[in-house]
Amino acid sequence: MIKKAVIPAAGLGTRMLPLTKTQPKEMLPLASKPCIQYIVEELASCGIEQVLIITGQKKRAIEDHFDKDNELNSMLNASDQKELLQTLEFEDMNVQFFFTRQSRAAGLGDAINYAANFINGDPFIIALGDSIIHSEEPKPLLKRMIDTHHQNPESLIIGTRQVPLENVAKYGIVKPKNNENDAVVEIEDVVEKPSSQTTPSTLAFAARYILPASIFDALNRTSPGKGGEIQLTDGIRLLLKEGTSGFSVRLTDKEKRYDIGNMASYFEAFVDFALRDEKYGYQLKQYLYDNLNL
Numbered sequence: 001m002i003k004k005a006v007i008p009a010a011g012l013g014t015r016m017l018p019l020t021k022t023q024p025k026e027m028l029p030l031a032s033k034p035c036i037q038y039i040v041e042e043l044a045s046c047g048i049e050q051v052l053i054i055t056g057q058k059k060r061a062i063e064d065h066f067d068k069d070n071e072l073n074s075m076l077n078a079s080d081q082k083e084l085l086q087t088l089e090f091e092d093m094n095v096q097f098f099f100t101r102q103s104r105a106a107g108l109g110d111a112i113n114y115a116a117n118f119i120n121g122d123p124f125i126i127a128l129g130d131s132i133i134h135s136e137e138p139k140p141l142l143k144r145m146i147d148t149h150h151q152n153p154e155s156l157i158i159g160t161r162q163v164p165l166e167n168v169a170k171y172g173i174v175k176p177k178n179n180e181n182d183a184v185v186e187i188e189d190v191v192e193k194p195s196s197q198t199t200p201s202t203l204a205f206a207a208r209y210i211l212p213a214s215i216f217d218a219l220n221r222t223s224p225g226k227g228g229e230i231q232l233t234d235g236i237r238l239l240l241k242e243g244t245s246g247f248s249v250r251l252t253d254k255e256k257r258y259d260i261g262n263m264a265s266y267f268e269a270f271v272d273f274a275l276r277d278e279k280y281g282y283q284l285k286q287y288l289y290d291n292l293n294l
C-alpha cells in the first residue's frame with residue numbers, strides 16, 4: 001500500500017506575478033478553497049497518510065493552512081456562527097504533514113530530491129502543487145494509477161492526458177509502446193517539451209506520478225537539462241533506460257487537469273470551480289447569464 005506522497009510547492013510562480021509576490025501560488029483560491037487543499041483531499045481519499053510538502057521562501061501560509069487553529073475553532077464554537085466550523089473540518093483529515101524547504105528553486109527534479117529521507121525506500125506519489133485533477137469518474141485518475149501500480153509493483157506510473165499537437169512543447173511527453181489511445185499503456189521513453197515535429201505522441205504528463213525510491217539515485221546522476229534545472233523527466237528517463245518498466249494512465253473525458261500556473265488557465269479553473277460550487281454556483285451562473293449578453 002502506498003502511504004506517502006510528496007507535493008512540490010517551492011517554485012517561484014513568476015508567471016502568476018503579482019499574485020505570487022508574497023503568497024504561495026499553491027494557496028491561490030479556486031472558488032472556496034486554496035488549490036493545495038483540493039490536492040491534499042485527493043491524496044487523503046486515496047489512503048495517503050503522510051504528506052511531505054516541499055516549500056521555500058514566502059510559502060509559510062501553506063504550513064499554517066494545514067495546522068489546526070484551536071483559537072479560531074474555539075472562537076467560532078462560542079459564536080453564533082457555528083456553521084462556519086464546517087469550513088475547517090479539513091483540519092481533521094487523517095493526514096500527517098511534513099515540510100522541508102528547497103531554498104533555491106532549482107527545478108522540479110531538485111525539489112523531489114529533498115524527499116529522499118522521508119520516502120525511505122518505498123514507492124510514493126508525487127502530486128504537483130499547482131495542478132488539480134477534477135474527476136467525475138467512479139474511480140478517479142490517482143486511484144486507477146494506484147491499481148496499475150498494484151498490478152506492476154516495480155513499475156513507475158505516470159498520469160497523462162491527450163493534448164493538441166501544437167501544445168506538446170509545453171509538457172513532458174510519453175513515448176508509448178502501443179496504442180496511445182488505450183487507457184493504460186506501457187511507456188517506452190519520455191521526453192521533456194519536444195517540438196510538434198519530433199514528438200513521439202500527444203500524451204502529456206498530467207501532474208501525478210507514482211515513482212520507485214530509485215528515482216532519487218537517478219536524479220543524483222542527472223545533469224541539469226532545459227533551463228539549467230534538474231528535470232524530473234530526465235530522472236524518469238534514466239530509470240526507464242536502465243530497465244524500470246513504466247505505464248501511462250490516461251485522464252478520461254470525464255476528467256480534467258487544471259493548472260493554476262498561468263493566468264489564462266487559472267482564470268478558467270476559478271470559473272469552473274466557482275460554477276460547480278454547491279452554495280454559490282447557481283448565483284454565479286445567473287450573473288454570467290445576465291451580463292454576458294449571450
Ligand code: UTP
Pocket residue numbers: 008009010011012013014015016025026054102104105106107108110111128129130131261
Ligand atoms: P512550475 O515549473 O510550473 O512552477 O512547477 P514555477 O517554477 O513556480 O513556475 P514559474 O515558471 O516560476 O511561473 C510545478 C510545481 O513544482 C514546484 C512548483 O511549486 C509547482 O507546484 N516546483 C517547481 C518546486 O517545488 N521547485 C522548483 O524548483 C520548481
